[in-house]
Amino acid sequence: MTRRGYPPGYRQPVPLRLDFHKLRVARKTLDISQVELSRRCGAADKAVSNWEHGHGYPSLPQLVQAARILSVPVFSLFDIVEEQ
Secondary structure: OOOOOOOOOOOOOOOEEEOHHHHHHHHHHOOOOHHHHHHHOOOOOOHHHHHHOOOOOOOHHHHHHHHHHHOOOHHHHEEEOOOO
């Protein structure tokens, strides 16, 4: 074990943050309303509005479905968080 308790060769995960602006841009590019995307993801009507304003997060299945609908890779909806 290394000093932080990780086994040798272990790579710490990259800290990621969902970028709601990227979600909004992808949605608007395809001219899909928030309500339509919410329904197609199996979420409540206000869900996408809440996600885009940072008031909640989609579940993983909803996020994957949204990426499919928007024709973008799931990873493209994230930003790498710089460690301080």
